[in-house]
C-alpha cells in the first residue's frame with residue numbers, strides 16, 4: 001500500500017505540480033548552484049526576498065517558504081551534509097533532513113512532496129549510499145504522517161534515477 005505513495009522520476013523538480021518541492025540549499029538559504037539555483041531561477045526574485053528574512057538554516061534542519069512563480073505552493077529548504085568520507089555523521093544528518101522536511105509538511109498540511117537527491121551533487125554524497133537512506137527515512141516518516149499522501153523523488157540524471165529505482169525496489173524484499 002505505502003509503496004504506491006512513493007515513486008521516482010527522471011526530471012526537473014521545478015516543473016512539478018505538487019504541494020511542496022524540497023530545495024537542497026546551503027546554510028545561508030540565499031541561493032547557489034545545482035537544484036538550488038534552478039529553484040530560485042524558476043520561482044523568481046520574491047523567493048530570495050523571503051529567504052533573506054529566514055536567517056539561514058542549520059544543516060539537517062528545514063525551513064518553508066512560498067513557491068511564488070513555481071507550480072508548487074511551497075518550497076521546503078533543507079541543508080544536507082557535505083560528504084567527508086562517511087565517518088562524520090553524514091548518514092544521520094542526511095536522514096535528519098528528510099525528517100525535518102516531514103516536520104514542515106505536517107505543520108503546513110502538505111499532502112504531496114517532491115524531493116531532489118539531497119547532498120549527492122555539489123556536496124558529494126555518493127548516490128548509492130544516499131538513496132537507501134532517503135527511501136528508508138521517507139517510509140518511516142510516511143508511517144507517522146497521515147496527511148502526506150504522495151512522495152516523488154525527482155532525479156535529474158538517469159544514473160541517479162536508476163539508483164533510486166533500485167532503492168525503491170528494495171522495499172518489496
Ligand code: AR6
Pocket residue numbers: 011012013014024025026031032033034035036037038039080116117118119120121122123124125154155156157160
Ligand atoms: N531538478 C531536480 N534535481 C536537480 C535539478 C533540478 N532542476 N538540478 C540539479 N539537480 P545539488 P547538494 C540534482 O548540487 O549536493 C547548491 O549550490 C543534481 O543533479 O543541487 O545538496 C546549494 O546552494 C543532484 O542529483 O545539491 C548548496 O551550496 C541533486 O539535485 C549545494 O549546492 C543535488 O545536487 C548543495 O549541494
